[in-house]
Amino acid sequence: MQPDLELVTVRHDESFKAWYHGYPYRTVRWHFHPEYEIQLIVATTGKMFVGDHIGRFAPGNLVLMGPNLPHNWVSDVPEGEVIEQRNLVVQFGQDFVARCMESFPELRQAEALLASSRRGVSFGEHTSEIVKPLFFQLIDARGVRRIALFMSILAALMDARDIEYLASPAYQPDPTAFGATRISHALSFIGQNLASELRESDLAQLSGQSVSAFSRYFRRHTGMTFVQYVNRLRIDLACELLTDSELSVTDICFKAGFNTLSNFNQRFLLTKGMAPSEFRRNQRLNDASREASEAAAARGHGIDNAPSIVPAVPSLTHARAAPVARLSH
Incomplete structure (x- = not known):
């Protein structure tokens, strides 16, 4: 199996x-x-x-x-x-x-x-x-x-x-073959098309199931509905962009796959307890505090010019996808 x-x-x-x-x-x-x-x-x-x-x-x-x-x-x-x-x-x-x-x-x-x-x-x-x-x-x-x-x-x-x-020495798991399961196809498709319009009916067809059967299967596997899952991934992507890019909140809204700024702000507030702009300010305050602390520590060790801090920027593959409108279910 x-x-x-x-x-x-x-x-x-x-x-x-x-x-x-x-x-x-x-x-x-x-x-x-x-x-x-x-x-x-x-x-x-x-x-x-x-x-x-x-x-x-x-x-x-x-x-x-x-x-x-x-x-x-x-x-x-x-x-x-x-x-x-x-x-x-x-x-x-x-x-x-x-x-x-x-x-x-x-x-x-x-x-x-x-x-x-x-x-x-x-x-x-x-x-x-x-x-x-x-x-x-x-x-x-x-x-x-x-x-x-x-x-x-x-x-x-x-x-x-x-x-x-436990497993025998000859046992070799094959994730490529495992990835052929219905849910794996669906999750992979969602991850690659976050900024596009995603319909539960299209994913059900991709998985070879009826919409109702796919909905039950998806919830059993992920612990949430299709809409909840997609919104969570989009909010996670928005958090990365707010932290590691200089894009405007409006640009981030569409790159993360939301169709309107008001919908994005509402979803973000419900998930994170604050507006996207406040989240970015808090992240920058945290970064500034860390840099100031490291600079002070460097001066304390007799280093006149503390090195500048250049944060690593993760690869944001989703951010390059073309922005599309809405999530349907």
């Missing part, structure tokens, strides 16, 4: 995603994603599926999975029973890992572990007991403490000796 693609979203002000979910839950199905994942089971027993591996799990089950490795944990829970918190999850991208290793050469020691994660790495009770309190703290941590806790968890996994590889 082809795995479904899970869309992992990381907040623009965070480096990785740390969260938990219960059971049943929409991601409890045979699925994959391009991100690394560390998962710790804290409740229920059942069967785990990782690549071509099938085994049992219980509370304390701790697994590191590499990019695009299909997986699923199915709990032995009576029908109708709901578990509020079954597992803790950390998901982090390959680009994040690469940037960390470039900035901190010491982290290259993690390369062997991350390479092994393509098969799924299960850790024993000793390592699980070390990681568990760090994991619980990480879920609610903010700011620099998140980074410190993440690094502590990664260090514990690197030091572990109680490990077991």
Whole structure:
């Protein structure tokens, strides 16, 4: 059975995603994603599926999975029973890992572990007991403490000796083949056409489903309606443009795919709690504060001319698309 693609979203002000979910839950199905994942089971027993591996799990089950490795944990829970918190999850991208290793050469020691994660790495009770309190703290941590806790968890996994590889050595996940699933086609089309008019009926036709069937399938997969999903991606793109470009708010409105400035302002206010112009002012205030702090620190170390700060500008592929009018559903 082809795995479904899970869309992992990381907040623009965070480096990785740390969260938990219960059971049943929409991601409890045979699925994959391009991100690394560390998962710790804290409740229920059942069967785990990782690549071509099938085994049992219980509370304390701790697994590191590499990019695009299909997986699923199915709990032995009576029908109708709901578990509020079954597992803790950390998901982090390959680009994040690469940037960390470039900035901190010491982290290259993690390369062997991350390479092994393509098969799924299960850790024993000793390592699980070390990681568990760090994991619980990480879920609610903010700011620099998140980074410190993440690094502590990664260090514990690197030091572990109680490990077991799950998928067979010959198992090779094929994300190209996985990408042929209906929902993967739909999500890819949306991402490539954010600034265009997007109709749910057109996406349903692309997926070979009726509109009602596609709507149910899309919501089960993403946790939101088609309109909510598209609006969220467009707001995320607008935030990037407001932060990293000098475009006017009006230009950003249309580059992000909104058909009117009033609609854009309304959606942005509902999502971010402030107008786009206020969001940009706050971001610039934050940048100015950082630059002033770094300049003051440089002067304190006897450097007369502090270096200018040139922020890295991410590739905004969506921003180059031609602006079109409206979202239909």
